[in-house]
Amino acid sequence: MGEIKRILVTGGAGFLGSHLCERLVEQGQDVICLDNFFTSQKSNVDHLLDCHNFELIRHDVTLPIWLEVDEIYNLACPAAPGHYQYNPIKTMKTSVVGAINVLGLAKRCRAKVLQASTSEIYGDPEVHPQPESYRGSVNTLGPRACYDEGKRASETLFMDYRRQNKVNTRIVRIFNTYGPRMHPFDGRVISNFIRQALHGEDITIFGDGSQTRSFCFRDDLVEGIMRLMAAPDDAGEPVNIGNPGEFTIRQLAELTIELTGSSSKLIQRELPEDDPKQRQPDITLAKSLLGWEPTVPLREGLAKTIEWFRSIDMSHYRPPTPNY
Ligand code: NAD
Ligand code: UDP
Numbered sequence: 001m002g003e004i005k006r007i008l009v010t011g012g013a014g015f016l017g018s019h020l021c022e023r024l025v026e027q028g029q030d031v032i033c034l035d036n037f038f039t040s041q042k043s044n045v046d047h048l049l050d051c052h053n054f055e056l057i058r059h060d061v062t063l064p065i066w067l068e069v070d071e072i073y074n075l076a077c078p079a080a081p082g083h084y085q086y087n088p089i090k091t092m093k094t095s096v097v098g099a100i101n102v103l104g105l106a107k108r109c110r111a112k113v114l115q116a117s118t119s120e121i122y123g124d125p126e127v128h129p130q131p132e133s134y135r136g137s138v139n140t141l142g143p144r145a146c147y148d149e150g151k152r153a154s155e156t157l158f159m160d161y162r163r164q165n166k167v168n169t170r171i172v173r174i175f176n177t178y179g180p181r182m183h184p185f186d187g188r189v190i191s192n193f194i195r196q197a198l199h200g201e202d203i204t205i206f207g208d209g210s211q212t213r214s215f216c217f218r219d220d221l222v223e224g225i226m227r228l229m230a231a232p233d234d235a236g237e238p239v240n241i242g243n244p245g246e247f248t249i250r251q252l253a254e255l256t257i258e259l260t261g262s263s264s265k266l267i268q269r270e271l272p273e274d275d276p277k278q279r280q281p282d283i284t285l286a287k288s289l290l291g292w293e294p295t296v297p298l299r300e301g302l303a304k305t306i307e308w309f310r311s312i313d314m315s316h317y318r319p320p321t322p323n324y
Contacts, residue, residue, distance in 0.1 A: 004053075006030045006068060008111075010061050010102060011075035013037060015181050016116070016174075018044035020073060020222050025054050032067065036060040039078050041317065044181055061098035062090075067105065071229060072113040074102045077151075079118075081144065081272065082187035088146030095150030096157070103161040106168070114170040114229050115158050117238060119279055120148045121173065129246075129280035132173065132238050142274040155238060162236050170235060172225050175242025175281045179218030179301060180308035185319035190215065190302070193253055194309045197262035207271030209250030214280045216243035217301035220294040227290040235289060242281035243294040252298075259303050 007024055011017040012033030018040070024031045025048055033045055034057045048054040059065055061076040077094050078084040084091040099115065106113035122130045123138035138148045161167040178190040185191070196203045224241035247255075253266050286292045 004028060004030055005070040006032070007071045007073070008032045008034060008067060008069045009073045009075060010034045010098070011077060011116075013040040013042065013044050013056070014075060014079075015040070015044075015179070015183065016177065016218065016222065017073075017075045018181055019179075019218055020075070020225070021045060021048060021054065023222055023226065025051050028053060031055065032057060032069065034059050034061065034065070035076065039080070039083050039183060039186065043316065061101060062093045064101050065105065067109075069105070069109055069111050072102050072106055072111055073116070073225065073229070074099065074113060075116045077116070080183070080186035080188045081147075084147040085143050088143070091146040092150040095147075095154045099154040099157045103157060103167060103169075107161065107165050110168075112168040112170070112229060113158075114172060114225065115154055116225070117151050117155050117171050117173045118147075119173055119175040119240070119242065119281065120144065121152050121155065122279075123148060124274065124276040125278065128278055129244065129282040130240070131282040132240055132285055139274050143272075144274045159236070168233055170228050170231070171238040172228050173238050173240045174221060175216055175240065175279065176213045177216045177218055177221045177242070179305050181218075182305070184309065184312065184314050184317050189213070189249060189252065190305065193256040194260065194306055195314070197256050197260040197264050198306075198309060200262060200264055202267040203253045203257070203264050204269045205249055205253055205266055206269050206275065208268065209253065209266075210248050211271075211275060212246050212248050212278045212280070213252075214243055214246045215252075215298050215301070216241070216294055217296035217304075220296055224286060224290065224292045227292050231290060239286050239289060240281040240283055241286055241292070242283065243298070244280055244283060245298055246278075246280045247298060255299065255302060256306075259299070259306055
């Protein structure tokens with residue numbers, strides 16, 4: 001390893017952030033994890049607290065912070081629809097004001113800064129699969145807009161700080177990612193289905209279940225974003241990271257039942273407003289720029305995630321919002 005870097009991970013106690021912190025601590029980096037614990041809990045990083053190269057700060061990214069760092073991964077933002085729609089104004093502030101604060105910090109420290117953007121910026125896409133050049137189809141007025149438009153604005157800010165202030169920026173567009181340490185009550189499809197299957201509850205398919213998603217295992221995703229941070233400094237354009245393996249929600253429900261051995265039944269619930277009908281990443285750019293591609297197929301990643309869900313005591317997890 002080269003010189004030890006001081007690395008800030010905002011949202012570092014979350015599902016993806018905690019795994020990223022773990023990887024960086026293992027590398028021997030000097031890691032600062034910043035989180036307000038809105039959708040996470042300290043237990044996600046408990047095992048890191050005694051490491052000499054790990055530090056935990058309770059802070060809200062909508063407020064400025066003065067630190068000295070070399071790299072910033074900006075992951076702070078609720079990611080599950082039920083979480084980001086709980087307080088949509090705060091969600092927008094977290095994306096926009098949060099981006100301004102981390103970009104200001106990066107500018108002062110001359111740090112590299114990576115924004116966790118999302119496939120949601122493509123909205124309900126008319127182009128399939130979605131390459132980075134596709135500009136998206138987002139309803140600016142609907143219940144998902146606080147998240148989609150917040151992330152779109154954060155991308156704009158990252159590009160403008162790059163052009164105007166020469167900040168060394170990166171943008172990753174993350175497609176649906178799952179794995180151990182997902183919040184069991186976040187309301188996302190994988191956590192809902194596994195929880196329901198393990199408890200013998202009905203599996204709730206929204207709509208007819210023909211809508212698709214492409215699911216990436218957590219470890220593949222984190223590897224991809226670390227490679228993007230390490231990529232040449234001209235890698236400022238957004239990069240899709242996700243697993244192109246595309247499944248209908250009904251297929252996911254059936255696979256979850258098979259892997260858990262559950263006797264749960266599939267039931268239909270109303271499809272939420274603006275729910276995208278299809279989603280699949282075009283990862284040509286990630287392959288050529290980063291030499292990255294996913295290695296964990298859904299069946300294998302889902303089995304690992306189910307194993308983790310079986311190992312936890314769900315009563316220790318506080319549903320962050322009533323919307324699960
Ligand atoms: P998560 O909810 O587990 O993690 C987000 C973390 O940010 C949590 O620890 C939360 O407490 C923290 N946070 C929220 N608002 C904050 C604020 N104002 N100040 C400080 N901390 C705050 O979700 P995740 O899946 O780990 O997502 C991490 C990032 O990746 C998010 O930015 C999300 O938008 C993005 N992303 C995730 C996915 C996915 O499928 N997991 C897909 C696309 C994008
Ligand atoms: N979904 C579902 N049942 C659930 C939760 C979600 O059928 O209990 C569907 C949801 O309508 C969407 C897909 O699963 O079509 C993925 O939802 P999620 O909230 O995980 O993420 P999204 O990609 O929509 O942000």
